[in-house]
Amino acid sequence: MTVLNRREFTLLAGAAALSASIPSASDAATVPDAITPFKISVADASLQDLRQRLEVARWPEAVATDWSRGQPVPFVRMLANQWRQGFDWRKQEARLNSYPQFTTKIDGQVIHFLQVKSPEKGALPLIMSHGWPSSIAEFLDVIGPLSDPRAHGLDPSIAFDLIIPSLPGFGFSTPLSSTGWDVAKTAKAWDSLMNRLGYRRYGAQGGDMGALVTRELGILKPTGLVGIHLQQIFAFPTGAPGEMDKLSPFEKQGMGTLASFQKLGVYSQVQSIRPATLSYGLVDSPVGVLGWNAELFFGFGGEAAKFSDRDRYLTHASIYWLTGTSGSAANMYYENAQTNAGYRESAHNDTPTAVAVFPYDFRSVRSFAERANNIVRWTEMPRGGHFAATDAPDLLVQDIRQFFSERS
16 A cells, blocks of 8 residues: 555554554655655544544553642643544644645655745745644744735735745654754755755744754855744853853743753653653553653643643644654654754854744843854743744744844
8 A cells, every 4th residue: 555645645543554654765755856745644544543542541640630740640631632522633634734745855864844935026935943842833823924924914025935844753754764863964954955945045943953953054054044043042051150140030030941941851861862762652652642742842830731722732742643753753852962963062153043032931041142153133022932933923923024134
């Protein structure tokens, strides 16, 4: 049975079928540099399999009902019930399929991406990178305002052709063709993708793992890259005397968030060290995906549970589950740990860089970031969290537009 042709990606039920549904090297474009139209088409049997697994899930004993020991059972049960009874995958699938999608191969790796062209002449190409546990669906609320500003009451002179790839090993950019796909190698692939699409001048934007990819693209500084926009820049104190005294109240409060992450962000440690062992549970249990991925999405204390879009979260979870890619996605953490990619201060980022800092996030510190980056714009936002394209799309759109309007 052909599970991936030029227009359809079909997912079959069951663990074996899920494995078979992931694109293989022979399934993707066989002509070098070919760009192949793509459509998401999940089989009804796969959705029924998901519902059945959720119905018969085994639940741990609720020793505590708050976030002190991890994601609480009542909260994850609520997510599971919504996923089983109230979530409409077909609606989300149709929304994703309303945008042109393609696959291509770069360095032997299948790369899946949306390409949304602006109706405005002279639009700047912009490649946007998601993170973990996110997906291409993270950007659904910013695609319209960025690509078609006139239709959204915005100045049409600032418009973008959007390229939104799935990270290697994530979602529909599967399977991993080899080891070594850290954020630095991914950044090189992004430049190859933009050139393959005929873009000789472009910008880049990203958050979470996508911010690491985008900063590495800034370090690479390929010809034609006009600037990068980041939602986080991961730079840390050196321990120098008086260093912390210079921080603003906003930054000091953010350092508390960082301390919490360093203490509780065990998901990052596990995925950086033993992604293969973790993957057995994640590709076999949808409840496992819900609980594990909730760590970063909703926060270690459930902070983001107050405002996060749960349907969007379930869309991300569905993509990870239906493609069976929770394990392969975790590998990027492992690869980064081997090379320190994304965090290297020894490699200076000379590309003009904007940073948008959202309050319910790690809160990057400008004085730390300026040690190894060419910071030309820094915005401290009044609201929004780690996944700002969903949490505060209006603020993110405004900041992206203002930054790149100065690079045109």
